[in-house]
Structure formats: structure tokens, C-alpha cells
Amino acid sequence: NAGVMQNPRHLVRRRGQEARLRCSPMKGHSHVYWYRQLPEEGLKFMVYLQKENIIDESGMPKERFSAEFPKEGPSILRIQQVVRGDSAAYFCASSPYGGLGAFFGQGTRLTVV
């Protein structure tokens, strides 16, 4: 049973470009969470999704950021018109229910140049 798979592991984008981060949850998991880790900081919650639904997006910046978890395929975190401040590690986690001890992926490290 493969773990939570995130790709790409490293992503470099120029300012103004779009970044797409993908997350495939563990088999049987229908809950997905996205977190952002800025340098020298802990993880900050961004968004919580179940299949085809956004449950809690209280941590998402109001502009340029969006997330989806379609019926088929991975969850996508999309950042439009990236800026230097978006440089961070983005982690996805999944759980079968309730979020108790969710399993984390290895993260996507986004660098904006």
C-alpha cells in the first residue's frame, strides 16, 4: 500500500507563472489536507477537502490559491501568478476519516525565482 504521493518533489517557477502541486492520497483515503511550511516555521493548515468538496479553506490565501479533489484523480493545489513569498514546502496529508493521525506525503518544495 503506497503512501501519500506528492509530485513533483521540487518545483521551480519564475515570478508570475503558475504552480500546480499534485497529491495522491493513500488507497481508501477520501480526506485530503494541504499544509504549507515556510522556512524556519511549523506547518500551517491551508485547506481540507473530501472528494469533490472543500470542507475547510480557512487557511487559504484569498487570492491566487485554489484547491480541488475531483472524483477521479489526485488532489491539486494551484497557485497562480506566483511570488517569491510563495516559496515553501507544501505538504499533503490524507486520512480515511476524521483526520486522526493523518499520513503525510514527502512534500513539494516550491522555489520562486
Add this chain to the structure above:
Amino acid sequence: AQSVTQLDSQVPVFEEAPVELRCNYSSSVSVYLFWYVQYPNQGLQLLLKYLSGSTLVKGINGFEAEFNKSQTSFHLRKPSVHISDTAEYFCAVRSSGGATNKLIFGTGTLLAVQP
């Protein structure tokens, strides 16, 4: 709302010595508590969690933590550390009820084990 405080940003310790990483939380509702470990350039791995029941929780790699409700603490301990325990350790909390399952993380403690 919940918050987590990890007062020690870095804890140096010699190999085979005991260690305690401190975690205090704040919440107006009942919570679940977690400790995660992050090795360099890796994702987070769950060490242990407290949901209910016994306040002493045992996890992987010889770690344990004790939930103290009166002191709102959930300190992580290991009686004898190894070089391989060098990593960043994060304490996290989430409410035990409600529709959202988001985790609130502390800022992390770097455990630096020296030979």
C-alpha cells in the same frame, strides 16, 4: 481556537542521554494531541497520539509522551537517544469535535544528538 507552543527551538543532547521535548497547548475545547517527526527533506511521520484513556502514550522508536490536562502539556520523552533521532519534532493539536479536522502545529524543536 487552539494553539501550540514549543518553547525550545533546539535541544542538543549527547547520545544515550535522556531527552524531553516540551509542548504546551491552549484550547477551549477537548483536544487530540500528536507528535510528528520530520527528517531532513522528508515528510512528517506520526510518532504517537493521544485521543483518550491512559495519559501515558507510547509511540514508535522508543518515544513516549504524557498528557497533563491540568498543565495543558504533552511533553515527549525518550530515555536514551541515538544519533539517528536527530530530526525536527512537531507537536500538534486538533479539536476532538467539529467538522474540520485540521491540525494546529507548533513551530518545532530540532533535536540534535551529538556523539
